[in-house]
Amino acid sequence: xxxxxxxxxxxxxxFFLSSQTHARSLDLRILHVNDFHGFADAYQPLGSHERLGxxxxxxxxxxxxxxxxxxxxxxxxxxxxxxxxxNMSQGESVVEMMNQMRFxxxxxxxxxxxxxxxxxEKRMSEAAFPILGANVEGLDRLKPFIIKEMDGVKVxxxxxxxxxxxxxxxxxxxxxxxxRSSAETVERYVRELKDRxxxxxxxxxxxxxxxxxxxxxxxxxxxIVGGHSHTRILKPARVxxxxxxxxxxxxxxxxxxxxxxxxxxxxxxxxxxxxIKPQAEKEDRGVLAIVEKYSRSMDTxxxxxxxxxxxxxxxxxxxxxxxxxxxxxADIIRQASKADxxxxxxxxxxxxxxxxxIRMKDIYSxxxxxxxxxxxxxxxxxxxxxxxxxxxxxxxxxxxxxQVAGLxxxxxPSAPKGSRIREILIAGKPxxxxxxxxxxxxxxxxxxGDGYRPFAEAVKSSQTFSVVGGxxxxxxxxYSDSGRWLRxxxxxxxxxxxxxxPGIEGRITVRP
Amino acid sequence: xMKVYVNDLPVDLVQGMTVRHALTAGGLLETLxxxxxxxxxxxxxxxxxxxxxxGVKIFVR
Numbered sequence: 001x002x003x004x005x006x007x008x009x010x011x012x013x014x015f016f017l018s019s020q021t022h023a024r025s026l027d028l029r030i031l032h033v034n035d036f037h038g039f040a041d042a043y044q045p046l047g048s049h050e051r052l053g054x055x056x057x058x059x060x061x062x063x064x065x066x067x068x069x070x071x072x073x074x075x076x077x078x079x080x081x082x083x084x085x086x087n088m089s090q091g092e093s094v095v096e097m098m099n100q101m102r103f104x105x106x107x108x109x110x111x112x113x114x115x116x117x118x119x120x121e122k123r124m125s126e127a128a129f130p131i132l133g134a135n136v137e138g139l140d141r142l143k144p145f146i147i148k149e150m151d152g153v154k155v156x157x158x159x160x161x162x163x164x165x166x167x168x169x170x171x172x173x174x175x176x177x178x179x180r181s182s183a184e185t186v187e188r189y190v191r192e193l194k195d196r197x198x199x200x201x202x203x204x205x206x207x208x209x210x211x212x213x214x215x216x217x218x219x220x221x222x223x224i225v226g227g228h229s230h231t232r233i234l235k236p237a238r239v240x241x242x243x244x245x246x247x248x249x250x251x252x253x254x255x256x257x258x259x260x261x262x263x264x265x266x267x268x269x270x271x272x273x274x275x276i277k278p279q280a281e282k283e284d285r286g287v288l289a290i291v292e293k294y295s296r297s298m299d300t301x302x303x304x305x306x307x308x309x310x311x312x313x314x315x316x317x318x319x320x321x322x323x324x325x326x327x328x329x330a331d332i333i334r335q336a337s338k339a340d341x342x343x344x345x346x347x348x349x350x351x352x353x354x355x356x357x358i359r360m361k362d363i364y365s366x367x368x369x370x371x372x373x374x375x376x377x378x379x380x381x382x383x384x385x386x387x388x389x390x391x392x393x394x395x396x397x398x399x400x401x402x403q404v405a406g407l408x409x410x411x412x413p414s415a416p417k418g419s420r421i422r423e424i425l426i427a428g429k430p431x432x433x434x435x436x437x438x439x440x441x442x443x444x445x446x447x448x449g450d451g452y453r454p455f456a457e458a459v460k461s462s463q464t465f466s467v468v469g470g471x472x473x474x475x476x477x478x479y480s481d482s483g484r485w486l487r488x489x490x491x492x493x494x495x496x497x498x499x500x501x502p503g504i505e506g507r508i509t510v511r512p
Numbered sequence: 513x514m515k516v517y518v519n520d521l522p523v524d525l526v527q528g529m530t531v532r533h534a535l536t537a538g539g540l541l542e543t544l545x546x547x548x549x550x551x552x553x554x555x556x557x558x559x560x561x562x563x564x565x566x567g568v569k570i571f572v573r
Contacts, residue, residue: 208556
């Protein structure tokens with residue numbers, strides 16, 4: 001009898017061991033996308049000879065890669081903002097697309113905050129997948145981590161976003177939120193999850209360099225699926241026992257990571273990127289329908305009126321003289337940033353607007369570039385240098401000719417280049433060469449674009465800045481809102497005014 | 513503020529600026545139209561809208 005009992009116990013124990021081993025074994029496929037930024041349509045990247053991306057083709061590839069394997073589909077942040085297809089619906093289009101694609105989880109990226117907190121909370125409520133952000137305090141719907149059980153294997157997924165988010169978006173968008181150290185947060189949750197999950201995945205939006213540092217610092221992470229730096233990692237990087245992956249940007253590729261998991265350990269892996277190319281018959285029809293629906297809606301929004309102009313707005317002569325459209329845009333930039341003055345390059349403005357109704361697409365045609373407003377403290381001498389540079393290419397019709405607000409200047413086009421500026425007044429008073437003034441511009445000029453070196457030199461001399469009273473304050477940089485395109489600021493301004501009629505006010509005068 | 517390095521030369525940028533801004537500041541953006549690409553120090557290609565952080569080194573080649 002005892003012998004029979006021993007045999008039964010042995011068999012039961014063997015079965016238990018076998019089932020446990022089986023239960024903790026998994027060939028898992030992780031598919032990952034990052035920094036999609038609403039690029040629903042394929043496009044030809046700068047310097048490329050072919051079109052890449054397209055949400056419907058991305059989804060079609062996901063469908064194919066999912067077949068026959070337990071699969072997780074993860075998004076590493078910056079999904080809902082960027083391209084017009086996303087911005088026109090404040091990210092609603094992207095969430096609907098992601099629901100259709102059955103994403104398993106997403107971490108917030110810094111640009112998810114760009115539409116403001118209320119919109120973000122609305123988008124989170126629409127998502128059929130969990131949204132992670134372990135180092136963000138103040139958003140109730142946000143989860144620090146999830147545990148996905150797949151064929152008996154528990155996969156812990158922790159999400160972290162860059163702690164620089166408060167200075168990468170406008171401070172009003174993150175008011176009341178607290179961003180903690182991503183590394184310390186991951187350390188805490190790895191400790192918490194190590195006895196609850198078989199493997200731990202960190203879904204991160206902190207950039208590849210920071211991902212590598214995180215992998216070196218925190219032991220126990222099996223995989224970091226990254227975003228933020230738009231890095232095209234063709235094969236998984238290995239830092240200690242951690243695999244670090246990232247899948248470029250804009251849905252131009254999807255990352256594939258195959259893991260062989262045995263007894264709670266990754267014993268084999270293979271990873272690669274699949275480029276997404278527009279191919280007939282390879283698209284997901286459901287996602288295609290969503291892309292087309294929001295494209296039609298985008299056309300409606302672009303054709304909608306935002307206000308009226310009582311006069312023709314001159315975007316044609318912005319490279320050679322003061323124009324009313326140049327004044328309008330410079331005024332809006334100055335007002336938005338509360339700067340003393342504004343200087344933009346005429347080349348920013350690309351076309352006219354005729355008298356009558358202004359449609360949103362008119363503004364988008366005038367300002368087609370993805371520029372945003374930056375304001376920098378310049379010495380009076382640097383302002384004079386900037387304007388001198390601005391009028392140095394007038395003969396060639398160069399786009400650097402300035403359009404200004406808050407200041408007036410006179411110049412002599414017949415004088416040699418570099419000594420044409422005659423008089424500059426700010427707030428009606430002569431410019432003090434040694435005085436300091438806040439000058440608003442766009443991000444292109446702020447880094448010295450179009451040869452505007454004084455802005456870049458001022459940025460160079462500024463050591464630090466911080467958020468004070470909801471605004472960026474620093475030695476030189478007083479305003480920077482990378483989450484809001486200039487054209488959208490202009491649209492909002494015109495909507496607020498209903499009718500505009502900017503004039504030519506003698507801001508720029510010609511002397512012999 | 514942050515300092516990044518483009519082909520080993522320092523470039524100063526405002527927080528939130530990207531690879532595109534670094535190349536504009538370094539006068540290298542146009543070279544991408546001729547087929548050049550941007551890489552990080554591990555030879556991974558970078559997108560133009562990729563975020564940068566203090567001390568990051570990028571290379572155009």
